[in-house]
Amino acid sequence: MTGTPVDLSHHLSQEARLRKPNSMKEIWRLARRKPNMISLANGDPHSSLYPIKSLTFDVASVTEKDPVATWRAGSSSAPSHSITSSRDEAPVLPVRTAFQYTTGAGLTETQQAVTELTRFYHNPPDHVATLSLGNGDGVTKCFRLLGSPGDHFLADEFTFSALANAAVPHGVKWVSVKIDEGGLIPEDLENVMENWSEERGPKPHVLYTVPCGQNPTGSTLTVERRKKIYELARRFDLLIIEDDPYYFLQYTSKPSTPEAQPAPAGSDSQSALSPRGLAPSFLSLDTDGRVLRVDSFSKVFAPGMRLGFITSSPFFHAHLVALTDSSTQHPHAFGQLFLTELLGPAGWTLAGFDAWVRSLRDEYQRRRDFFLGLFEKEVAPLGLVDASVPDAGMFVWTKINVERHPRFRREAGKTKGATTNCRQLMEELFETCLDNGLVVMPAWVFALPADPKYDENPIADRMNYFRLTFAGTEEAMEEGLKIFGQSLKEFYADQPKCIEN
Amino acid sequence: MTGTPVDLSHHLSQEARLRKPNSMKEIWRLARRKPNMISLANGDPHSSLYPIKSLTFDVASVTEKDPVATWRAGSSSAPSHSITSSRDEAPVLPVRTAFQYTTGAGLTETQQAVTELTRFYHNPPDHVATLSLGNGDGVTKCFRLLGSPGDHFLADEFTFSALANAAVPHGVKWVSVKIDEGGLIPEDLENVMENWSEERGPKPHVLYTVPCGQNPTGSTLTVERRKKIYELARRFDLLIIEDDPYYFLQYTSKPSTPEAQPAPAGSDSQSALSPRGLAPSFLSLDTDGRVLRVDSFSKVFAPGMRLGFITSSPFFHAHLVALTDSSTQHPHAFGQLFLTELLGPAGWTLAGFDAWVRSLRDEYQRRRDFFLGLFEKEVAPLGLVDASVPDAGMFVWTKINVERHPRFRREAGKTKGATTNCRQLMEELFETCLDNGLVVMPAWVFALPADPKYDENPIADRMNYFRLTFAGTEEAMEEGLKIFGQSLKEFYADQPKCIEN
Structure with a gap:
């Protein structure tokens, strides 16, 4: 860890710089100086008027040896686990709390749940979670936070176009970096940055990459390359948007067919992996606060979840919350309640989640x-x-x-x-x-x-x-x-x- | 109704014009030319791997005379109505359908449900629904669709700042129109537009307004003013963003305290109201397709819903879907499932919804x-x-x-x-x-x-x-x-x- 935080504020987009603080929040800040304040201020429907008495989620049981195999085989008779949140009572989040207005960062309980999850798998330096509405929302919010007209962003030369194209209307131009079976090639990244011609415009300041099971090439960055790329990011003052929806789908063995291709050069020994047996994310290496990691539950739960999170330095977190407050507002209560209770003491718990994703x-x-x-x-x-x-x-x-x-x-x-x-x-x-x-x-x-x-x-x-x-x-x-x-x-x-x- | 559609494409923002079509969608368009196509194309988790067996919503019963009063008084013993969607079976939307990937417009079943609702209350000319993630998302997507740097937007001089400020980072400047107890004053709008000085920059092309129970002034536009404003919008080629979260909270009588102020001048007789006893929305008057109406369920259900919809001409709908595909992606399955089943045959139905909102x-x-x-x-x-x-x-x-x-x-x-x-x-x-x-x-x-x-x-x-x-x-x-x-x-x-x- 570095002793002093690195100032990365020059990376903010014009849009982020022009964003005004919410003046209603300022009123609430003033109001908090006294306890038990009576409010005639906000038009919040009272929770007694929410027409929801309870929500019940019947989810897969994770206590079996191989829960996913049991779940798939069992169909409607598969063992399940019921979680209920009522208007006034719940293991963690009652309906009346979950369904009120909250800030762009999301409900405190849900933020805590995903922060615990990130600590368990990545144990990053000084980072905080901002809830998102899934992967697309998370990545495109990072683009809006960092991309001004004329900017250049780097990415894997083959990349998920629906997202890469989303940066183009903001005036961002893409610069490609070559990729092979071991993921993005650090030497090509170095080459692009070292030989950047000023006549092309501002030097790239953001790298967008999918480190595991890259879409579309399926390649996964070796541990060695991750470290090299992070060092290059420091050297060239790049931010890294780490888009990692396939993180939990890292395979532990090669297929048994001997005809299959050999592992790519530079493939890591198991010992280089994290204690969870997974490759270290850029987030886990991020001493400077230059990584914005985008997590998704679409591949491990279901695409319709539309709930994920971004983990970043507190500085970028504050700007992401401001952007969320002035666009999508806070994430839906349904998903926050589901996730919080699923990971909570009456749900799967984090250990159960880990059992599910391993299976x-x-x-x-x-x-x-x-x-x-x-x-x-x-x-x-x-x-x-x-x-x-x-x-x-x-x-x-x-x-x-x-x-x-x-x-x-x-x-x-x-x-x-x-x-x-x-x-x-x-x-x-x-x-x-x-x-x-x-x-x-x-x-x-x-x-x-x-x-x-x-x-x-x-x-x-x-x-x-x-x-x-x-x-x-x-x-x-x-x-x-x-x-x-x-x-x-x-x-x-x-x-x-x-x-x- | 006008015979020919009005071309309003010049209102699109730079961002909207620069947006590229999703090339994966083009592949799917090609693939649809044959039935029963085998796909090795998309990385969609199979529904048998979603860990959700069922969702159950226990909601207020709406068969009572005054369902809200019964609901509030009854607390946990209040009569309720249970709706369940299972993985493979449901009245309308089973989990396996609701939780898959879909397009930015949302699930067909949910779009149908809100289209029916809009037909019931507004019966607009040629308009379609785009699902949104609630009011903030709906309004700010309209801003992104229509606002380029240097543009001027008109609004009520006192307005909900958290949303108005969201347009500023896109380079939009606000121009205020005076407001009194009868809502935005058409004569002041006319005055602003007629006396626009070219040195100020491009003439305003968008009016953002809250027609019912305006936030913060509480004022509601009279029927007469609505008609005048729509005519001014045609004359000056303005689009209207109709932000109407309080539409269902239109009161039918004045309070009984005689000391209270008299009704504002120009207040309408009941006969000018729609068949539902509600003031006619701008949408209902919109023969040209120049209204983008933003609906919300936050005030009638709960803020945590984060699901609403925008009703617009098919032209703006297509652009809103493209913007959604390249930002938040489709809305969450939880809310779409909840809303669809609530309004569906095994839920409240539309008549039950109407009973709830009247109560x-x-x-x-x-x-x-x-x-x-x-x-x-x-x-x-x-x-x-x-x-x-x-x-x-x-x-x-x-x-x-x-x-x-x-x-x-x-x-x-x-x-x-x-x-x-x-x-x-x-x-x-x-x-x-x-x-x-x-x-x-x-x-x-x-x-x-x-x-x-x-x-x-x-x-x-x-x-x-x-x-x-x-x-x-x-x-x-x-x-x-x-x-x-x-x-x-x-x-x-x-x-x-x-x-x-």
């Missing part, structure tokens, strides 16, 4: 291995595609050996833009899959929009990937990989065919 | 009259304060006769800025109340920040108001108004006193 990780690991087994059988023998073996998350990044296609062309001597017909061929293969009844996610959906002036190694020549998922059912995987193999055969045979419209 | 309106009307009765007894006899009689909402705007204070001063000949010490005296009175244990909301919290260059009739001289609420308990009103009367006596006696720090 869920095993479930997804089984699915990954099932997928890769099918891949070895249906696709690999064609010799046309390589599949990555993800150490975390839900995705297999498959590389199509597009150079082997009879119509593959390279334009010699071209210095700007695509030098091959890779993209066109991939669009054809994508169409062939669709025609055969299979939808996959093509790489071009994820390619960061690059400034052609600085696009030295054009990403258009590296579009020969599909993102495939093992999150679906076994039937979908079986049928899907069969169609994939068949589509590849058709495509490489290159028989003329009628295109359906 | 709730009567409850708040009783509170208003209770408050005004106390006011007549504790405060009015001093002859120092006038209370407005609100026709809707939760607030009484009390005007302090500050000119009668022994230290009131007017600076003659001053042409810019405050010409009286009104604000200083009001701060003293506010402090006196606090010292005596009462917190009220002072007018300066709500005054729109004005451009001093164009501030002809300075609002600083009209700060002699407090917003008082009757939303609290009867005890708070009794005790609070006693302290208020006593504080006024002290303040006007103007005895020197020690100020506590």
Whole structure:
């Protein structure tokens, strides 16, 4: 830990600087100087008028050896655990408390619950939690907090475009950093920052990255790279937005199929992992307060939760709360109550949550291995595609050996833009899959929009990937990989065919 | 209705214009051309892995004559109504459907439920619903959709500052329109628009207003003024953001105390009201598609709901969905499930909702009259304060006769800025109340920040108001108004006193 806090206030966006403090809060600050103040100030409906008598959540039991397997197998007869909050009584959060107005940071009880969770897994230096409305909300609030028109943000060259695009209307330009199976490549990050040309505009000051099971490449940053990247962030004064929805889905073993690719170079020994057996997050390394970590429950509970949290230094926390107060306001009571009671003494507790996510990780690991087994059988023998073996998350990044296609062309001597017909061929293969009844996610959906002036190694020549998922059912995987193999055969045979419209 | 739709696309903000379509959606559009497509595309957790077996909401029964009175009186023994949604089965929305990923517009079933509700109360021309995360989210999304740096927005001169301030970091400047007991004054709106000086910048193109029980003044727009304002909006090409959280709290009678002020001039006969006995919303008049109406359930259910909706033309709806997809994403499943089932066939149904809100309106009307009765007894006899009689909402705007204070001063000949010490005296009175244990909301919290260059009739001289609420308990009103009367006596006696720090 550094002895003195680092001043990072120059990273705030214009929008964040222009935000005014809420003057009603100032009134309340004044009012708090005396106890038992009578209020005729706020138009808050009284809790006796909330039409809710109680909420009951019947959730999976986590006391079994492998709770997720039991839960899935049991269907409606699976053992469950009931949690009730009534208007005036509850283990932690009664309805009358949960459903009142609160500040953008969320209910104190819920903040405490997620703070405990973060301490358990990350044990960060001086950091606090701000509740969010899930991953999209958390990440885009960080963008709004830090991005002014003309700013440059760094990201993995293939990234989840729905979120990256959300920064563009704020005037933020993306700068891509290369990525391989071990995640974002520190040497490329260093190269981008060292050789930044001032004529391009302000030097990047934010790195947005998904460290575990990256979407779409499925890659996970090695421990060594995490440390290197954090050091580079200090050296170049970068903030890191650590978007980590797949953190709990870090797999503990390689699949048993010997044909699978070897682990990436620089892969860590178990000993480098945290006491929980998980890779150390950037947050856990963050002595300076330059990490804003975005956590989500969508992958471990359900996407409809729409409740997550951002962990940051107290400085950025205060600004995130101000932004929340003047946009979405505090998160919904339903989710806060659910989460607080689930993690509380009458719910799963934190130990039960840990049992659930470990069991869920095993479930997804089984699915990954099932997928890769099918891949070895249906696709690999064609010799046309390589599949990555993800150490975390839900995705297999498959590389199509597009150079082997009879119509593959390279334009010699071209210095700007695509030098091959890779993209066109991939669009054809994508169409062939669709025609055969299979939808996959093509790489071009994820390619960061690059400034052609600085696009030295054009990403258009590296579009020969599909993102495939093992999150679906076994039937979908079986049928899907069969169609994939068949589509590849058709495509490489290159028989003329009628295109359906 | 006009025959042809009006093109209002020029109102979009820079941010809205720069927003890119989601390229993953394009993939899904392509994939939908064939039925039964196998997907290996999306990383959606399968519903069998959601740890929720069922959600049960025990809500107030609405079959009684006066359901709110029964509910309040009954406490834990009050008759209730239980609604359950299980993983695979529910009256309308099973857990497995509600908790999956969906688009920014929200779940189809929930959109249908709020569309029905809007049809029942407003029966608007060609409009559609976009779910929001409550009032703050709805209003600020409209600001983001329409406000570019340098833009001017119009609003009631006293307005809910926490929201108005949210537009400022987007570079929006506020222009105030005068307001009286009948709401925003159309002639002043006309005056501002007709005499707009080009040197001030672009002419205002958005009017933000709260038509019922306006916060803080409690005023409600007369039917006549609503029609005039809509015509002015057409003439000057204004969009109207209709923020209407108190719509369901429109009172049907004046209080019985004869000393109370008469109804404002131009008050409507019942016949001008809609078939539901409620004033016609701007939405109901909106033939052009220039109204974005923001609805909230915070006042009729509970603030913690954080679920509301925006009703707009299909054009603005599409942009609101794009903004939602790239920020908060879809609303939480908990609230959507709750609302859909509550309004659905196994819940209250729409008729039950109407019974609840009518009964709730009567409850708040009783509170208003209770408050005004106390006011007549504790405060009015001093002859120092006038209370407005609100026709809707939760607030009484009390005007302090500050000119009668022994230290009131007017600076003659001053042409810019405050010409009286009104604000200083009001701060003293506010402090006196606090010292005596009462917190009220002072007018300066709500005054729109004005451009001093164009501030002809300075609002600083009209700060002699407090917003008082009757939303609290009867005890708070009794005790609070006693302290208020006593504080006024002290303040006007103007005895020197020690100020506590």
